[in-house]
Amino acid sequence: MSAQQRRGEPPPLPEPLSPLIDAHTHLDACGARDADDVRVLLDRAGAAGVQAVVTIADDLDAARWAADAATWDPRVYAAVALHPTRADALTDDARAELERLAAGPRVVAVGETGMDLYWPGRLDGCAEPSAQRESFAWHIDLAKRTGKPLMIHNRDADAEVLDVLRAEGAPETVIFHCFSSGPEMARTCVDAGWVLSLSGTVSFKNARDLREAATLIPPGQLLVETDAPFLTPHPYRGAPNEPYCLPYTVRALADVVDRPAELLAEQSSDTARRVYGL
Template identity: 80%
Template sequence: MRVSSKRSVEREAPPTPEPLTPLFDAHTHLDACGAHDATSVRAVMDRAAAAGVQAAVTVADDLASAHWVTRAADADERVYAAVALHPTRAGTLTETARAEIEALAAHPRVVAIGETGLDLYWPGRLEGCADPHTQRDAFAWHIDLAKRTGKPLMIHNRDADTEVLDVLRAEGAPETVIFHCFSSGPEMAHTCVDAGWILSLSGTVSFKNARDLREAAPRIPREQLLVETDAPFLTPHPYRGAPNEPYCLPYTVRALAELLGVSATELAQVTSSNARRVYRLS
């Protein structure tokens, strides 16, 4: 999750890792990584390509970002987009905003509705953050939009396992559900896996103190697994706190491969294939 479009860190960017390919960054924020036009979008993706990352989904969190991500997807064939209003911004989901999001969702390079969901961490901590009831209503609307468009639903879930599941059950989950930056424990992973949902892991899986997540990760079937950066945040170990970018994805994949006891090359191939299947690109 991001709370502003500015980098919250000042540390030096990580070095380019040894290339690992093919990789697909299932969730990133290119605008928050500093991209602002077609040239800078291509520059970010060129850096990613040098590390083996062949494609990325850049994700909106407000209305301006939703317009921007569709332009970014048009600017570079390696970029796809997802559109929605972030749960913390659910209070801005006016009728006008709904109409604009719905129109953008029809864009051929928009491959998911997201990120939407529930965030129970920020209310009371972040000024202007939508309250849980407003978030729930917005989440339900995005669920319906995913169903109507036939596109995957991309969920942001922070401190809200029970509540997110309650909404999905009450509204009826779309055909494809992606839990972006899955950070919960084994019980939640088991519930999601049994439902056939997709779990996308970020750099947090490399954090040694993320015990519940690291216990949950081996329980995710390979065919239900994606990898992402959520850049510019959640930079993997040993560069935690430095600015993240899609080119850093190999660090996460190698850490996950070590945790799972599998080849990083195999994991790269599986997750890339999964992303293209889930986003209906092949």
């Protein structure tokens, strides 16, 4: 671990790489509270070549905030949902509010929803798998009714996620955010026409299965994301992440798939614009 990481300092601004679109970030968790904060974050991202971001909700308060933030700056779009670990909060009132928020013109996806089998039993208050399945099915239906992409959180739950998608019928556009599975799951998703979004984890040297999976994703099904403030790419793993750090991930991915980083930036941005309707 570097001295910089030990101090918890943010990574330096990378050499710009443009055009880039951060397909999944959490601006509120990066410390943004108001329009001024959002502008500062996006200006910093813009200096690194990141032209737009999709800020993601994981609970109802975050969903309200994300939908508002997308109206504060033209570089910001939003996705709304309840994170699978918070599925117990999907009351009738929450459903009604998420439906209202998802209809907003700057809300471009329903997410993040899905299945997480890592946290039950480890995290107090985490929804059990049965509640997660019910919530996931409801969000699938919401994505279909709104005609917006479904953004999936999948942690240690490949079989369960696929089972729910098959049972409910997948929406027209499905995005696996922070794809972290191996080549077998990648092939299944690619064959289904789904979109896979890669984060800083692809830069981790111990992520061998993921790095192999990355080579299987066609350009038109590939997005890139920070998932900031989490999953800061190597060599700054453990430091605070922000959208401006996205070029580090894209350059690491370029090494994995043996394609120019500039080409990956252009292709992934084209895919983001098409998938999200930007």
